[in-house]
Every structure is written in C-alpha cells, then in structure tokens.
Amino acid sequence: MIEFRGVTKKYPNGTVALKNINLKVMKGEFAFIIGSSGSGKSTLIKLILKEEDATEGEIHVNGYSVSTMGRKQVPYLRRSLGVVFQDFRLLPNKTVYENVAFGMQITEALPREIRRQVPMVLGLVGLSKKANVYPSQLSGGEQQRVALARALINKPALLVADEPTGNLDPETSWEIMKLLTEINHRGTTVLVATHEKTIVDAMKKRVIALDRGVMVRDEQKGIYEDESKDGQVHY
Amino acid sequence: MKNIFLNMGYFLKETITVMRLNLLSNILSIFSTGLILFILAMTISGWRISAKAAEAIEGEAEISVYFDKGMDNQGALKLVESIKRIEGVRDSRLIGESEAYDRMVKILGKDAQVLKVFDDNPFSPFIEVKINLNAMDHVLEELDHMTGIQYIRDNRDVLDRLGNITHLFRILGYLMGAAVGIATLVILSHMIRLGMQNNREQINTLRLLGAPGIFIAFPFLLQGLLLTLGGGALAAALAAFALKQLYARMAGPLPFIPLPPGGALISGMVIVILSVSAVLGIVGSLLGLLSARNH
Numbered sequence: 359m360i361e362f363r364g365v366t367k368k369y370p371n372g373t374v375a376l377k378n379i380n381l382k383v384m385k386g387e388f389a390f391i392i393g394s395s396g397s398g399k400s401t402l403i404k405l406i407l408k409e410e411d412a413t414e415g416e417i418h419v420n421g422y423s424v425s426t427m428g429r430k431q432v433p434y435l436r437r438s439l440g441v442v443f444q445d446f447r448l449l450p451n452k453t454v455y456e457n458v459a460f461g462m463q464i465t466e467a468l469p470r471e472i473r474r475q476v477p478m479v480l481g482l483v484g485l486s487k488k489a490n491v492y493p494s495q496l497s498g499g500e501q502q503r504v505a506l507a508r509a510l511i512n513k514p515a516l517l518v519a520d521e522p523t524g525n526l527d528p529e530t531s532w533e534i535m536k537l538l539t540e541i542n543h544r545g546t547t548v549l550v551a552t553h554e555k556t557i558v559d560a561m562k563k564r565v566i567a568l569d570r571g572v573m574v575r576d577e578q579k580g581i582y583e584d585e586s587k588d589g590q591v592h593y
Numbered sequence: 594m595k596n597i598f599l600n601m602g603y604f605l606k607e608t609i610t611v612m613r614l615n616l617l618s619n620i621l622s623i624f625s626t627g628l629i630l631f632i633l634a635m636t637i638s639g640w641r642i643s644a645k646a647a648e649a650i651e652g653e654a655e656i657s658v659y660f661d662k663g664m665d666n667q668g669a670l671k672l673v674e675s676i677k678r679i680e681g682v683r684d685s686r687l688i689g690e691s692e693a694y695d696r697m698v699k700i701l702g703k704d705a706q707v708l709k710v711f712d713d714n715p716f717s718p719f720i721e722v723k724i725n726l727n728a729m730d731h732v733l734e735e736l737d738h739m740t741g742i743q744y745i746r747d748n749r750d751v752l753d754r755l756g757n758i759t760h761l762f763r764i765l766g767y768l769m770g771a772a773v774g775i776a777t778l779v780i781l782s783h784m785i786r787l788g789m790q791n792n793r794e795q796i797n798t799l800r801l802l803g804a805p806g807i808f809i810a811f812p813f814l815l816q817g818l819l820l821t822l823g824g825g826a827l828a829a830a831l832a833a834f835a836l837k838q839l840y841a842r843m844a845g846p847l848p849f850i851p852l853p854p855g856g857a858l859i860s861g862m863v864i865v866i867l868s869v870s871a872v873l874g875i876v877g878s879l880l881g882l883l884s885a886r887n888h
Contacts, residue, residue: 464802
C-alpha cells in the first residue's frame with residue numbers, strides 16, 4: 359500500500375527533513391506517524407501526496423511509483439487517496455454537499471452517481487442535515503467531518519490524515535478518531551500524522567516515530583513515548 | 594474533454610462565483626474592454642466606408658488625352674483604339690468639341706452664360722480614358738510613347754491624394770487593431786492572474802485533491818471569455834447605434850458620398866467584434882493562466 363525505500367528529503371536550503379526512511383504500511387492497517395514539530399511528519403505526508411519530491415530513494419503508494427511518476431500522473435495518484443488536513447481545507451464558496459461532491463466531479467463521475475453517493479457519505483459522518491450550509495456556518499469538528507466525507511467519497515483504499523485533530527478540542531478529536539477507526543474497520547488503510555499523545559496512547563495502534571527526520575521506532579500497538587533502558591524519552 | 598462537458602454546469606457556477614468575488618473589477622473590465630473594442634469597431638467601419646468610397650472614386654478614375662490639332666477624325670479614332678489596347682485601360686472614347694462644350698455647360702449650370710462670350714466653341718476634342726488607378730503610371734508611360742498626343746491631363750494630384758487617404762485608413766486600422774489587441778490582452782491577463790492569486794489557497798487544495806489542471810483552469814478561462822464577450826457585446830451595441838446615427842446624418846446633406854449598405858456594415862461589424870473579442874478572451878485568459886503558473 360505504502361512503501362518507502364531508503365528515502366531522504368533534503369530541502370534546497372540544506373535542511374534534511376527525512377533521512378534514509380524505510381517503511382511499509384500494508385493494506386487494512388491503521389498507523390500513526392508521531393513526532394514533535396520539525397520531526398518530518400508533514401514532509402512524509404507531502405512525499406506520499408507528491409507535494410514534494412524525494413531527494414533519494416523510492417516511494418510506492420497505491421501501486422504508483424511516486425518517485426518516478428510524471429507530472430500528468432500526479433492527479434491520478436491523489437485521486438486514489440483520501441486526504442484530510444489539519445486546517446480542513448474546505449472550499450469556502452461551496453456548500454457541504456458541493457464540497458463533498460467535488461471529489462467525485464474531478465473523477466468524471468456521472469451526476470446521478472454523485473447524487474446517490476454524496477448523501478450516503480454525509481450520513482456516514484453524521485452531517486446529512488447540514489448538506490446545504492457553508493463551511494463557515496459549521497463548528498471545527500463538523501468541518502473536519504466534511505473533510506473526512508470528501509476524503510471518503512471516492513472509496514479510497516488509503517486515507518492519509520495530517521494532524522486531523524490539531525485544531526479541535528479533545529471531545530471533538532475523539533469523535534474524529536472514532537470515525538477514522540470505523541473507516542479502517544470497513545477496510546480502508548489509515549495513516550495519521552499526529553502529536554496527540556492521549557489519542558495515540560489510548561488507541562494502541564501501530565506507531566511509527568520520527569525524530570529530526572530519522573525513524574526511531576516502529577511498533578505494533580505502540581504508545582507515544584518510549585522510555586528505553588537508557589532512561590531517555592524517545593518518540 | 595469528456596470532463597469539461599460533464600462538468601459544464603459546475604464550471605459555469607464556479608465562473609460566476611469567481612466573478613462575484615471581484616464584481617466591481619469585473620464590471621469595470623467589461624466597460625474598459627467594451628470601450629476599447631468600440632474604438633476598434635468604429636475604425637473598422639471607417640476603414641470599410643473609406644474603402645467603399647475609394648473603390649467608387651477609383652472606378653471613376655479617368656484621364657483626358659488631347660491630340661494634335663492637325664489630326665483628322667480617322668486618326669483620332671485609330672488613336673482611341675491604340676489606347677484601348679494599353680494594359681490598365683478600361684475604356685477610351687472620343688469626345689467631340691460639341692460634347693465637350695455640353696459637358697461644361699452641365700458643370701457650370703447657371704454660370705454657363707459665360708461661354709456665350711466666345712464666338713466659337715472654345716473646347717477642343719479629346720479622348721476620355723478610363724483607367725485602373727493602380728495602373729496609372731504604366732498607362733501614362735505608354736501614352737508618352739505614342740505619337741500624335743499633344744497633352745495629357747491626368748488629375749494625378751487628386752487621384753494620388755485619394756490613394757493616400759485609403760492607405761492611411763488601412764494603416765490606422767492595423768494600428769488600432771494591434772493597440773486594441775494588446776490593451777485587451779494586458780487587461781484580461783491581469784484580471785485572470787489576479788483572480789488566481791486571490792484563489793491561490795483554494796487552487797492548491799484542488800490540486801491536492803487530484804483535480805487536473807484543466808479542471809482548475811477552465812473556470813478562469815470561461816471568466817476571460819465572458820469578460821471580453823461582454824465587452825464585445827457592449828462595443829457592438831454602441832457601434833451599431835453610432836453608425837445608425839452617422840448614416841442618418843450623412844444621407845441628407847452628403848448624398849454624393851458612396852456608402853456601403855448600412856445593415857450589411859453593422860451586421861458584419863458585430864460578427865467581427867464578437868469574434869475578435871472571443872479570440873482575445875481565450876488568448877488573454879491563457880496568457881493570464883500562464884503568468885499565474887509562472888509566479
């Protein structure tokens with residue numbers, strides 16, 4: 359599903375964001391990418407979405423060879439993924455319905471298919487009654503649920519979320535995590551970049567920890583912090 | 594392509610949203626392109642009117658060839674036939690003394706009384722030669738080599754001036770066309786670039802969601818097209834009104850100026866202006882999109 363082989367990302371200003379990352383996320387998994395600010399979480403997500411290019415190494419996502427693909431292929435890769443951002447990135451001039459429908463419109467879906475699918479996904483995230491309101495009229499949690507609905511509308515095999523709870527209060531954050539878990543139970547692979555200790559510790563899912571661009575830990579049913587034998591705290 | 598047709602409703606809605614976000618600048622753009630295109634419409638119409646007048650006057654272009662006084666009628670008729678064979682001569686005809694006199698009476702009207710002062714007919718016979726204006730130099734050169742010709746009155750000054758006026762209108766038309774084209778392209782590409790700058794964040798989101806370039810760019814392309822078509826329609830309406838007024842004012846006091854039929858002139862102008870505005874709209878939008886992408 360996702361494979362990083364010896365991936366390094368160096369920015370033009372000399373900053374090394376990721377160093378020799380080797381990583382495999384299999385179909386149906388739920389994994390957290392954790393680490394403090396500047397650890398390389400967002401860069402990793404950007405490489406998956408081909409927002410940035412790797413300096414070295416190979417990346418494979420959903421059957422696409424991301425490191426070698428041409429520019430024209432990029433939209434196809436992105437459409438095969440569901441993406442959720444910390445700042446929701448909803449289109450402010452479109453209603454909830456239109457925001458979700460947009461994900462299907464770009465895939466040349468037939469209008470009748472869109473009319474059938476959108477209410478279904480809105481129902482899944484509990485926003486059926488808010489279909490005709492604009493994002494500015496929704497709370498943060500509701501906006502993130504719209505973003506989730508948009509990410510799910512094309513039934514992606516892989517959902518990538520970059521700090522999905524970063525702008526939400528704890529209670530709403532849990533609602534979103536519950537939704538992500540439910541989505542994962544339906545067969546979608548979920549990869550979440552976060553630094554929410556409480557959530558990571560409570561969910562007991564796979565944890566991939568980054569520290570200053572280096573992968574320091576990859577544990578099944580991991581927790582946020584790891585006190586190793588030397589007494590130091592590792593992410 | 595399938596994507597564009599399937600989502601035409603979405604694109605139109607999106608275009609209206611983009612235009613609504615900068616409503617005032619969009620309205621001002623329609624007015625400014627409309628006024629620029631109006632100037633182009635009037636120049637093109639002036640060009641067509643002057644070309645028609647020049648064509649009519651060119652058709653009347655003639656020179657008068659006076660032959661030796663000793664030449665008899667037979668000799669004059671032979672000369673007429675020789676002149677007819679010159680390339681660029683449309684017709685030549687012998688005008689006798691009495692016809693020359695009658696023509697002058699017609700021209701002078703009431704003042705023709707002055708001709709009665711003369712005991713005899715003061716006019717000489719001559720050969721009237723109708724020519725193609727473009728071949729004037731060649732015809733005059735050929736006539737110079739002919740024997741029996743005493744004097745040629747060629748009205749060259751008048752004919753040259755007419756040619757210059759037509760030429761001037763043509764150059765003015767080209768210059769106006771270029772000026773209008775450049776001005777419209779600059780205004781439009783700036784509008785599109787500005788629109789894209791204002792929507793930069795949204796465009797980035799669309800890209801991350803996997804929207805293809807054409808899907809993102811098409812509403813902006815439509816915006817450019819609608820702006821220039823709006824300007825074109827405004828220009829066409831203003832120009833049609835102005836031309837109707839011009840025809841109404843010229844028909845009475847200046848009936849001798851040959852004008853092309855008003856209806857045909859206006860409908861032709863409307864087609865040209867709308868086509869030009871559509872082409873400028875597409876080209877201007879593409880330039881704007883290109884410039885926004887490079888920034």
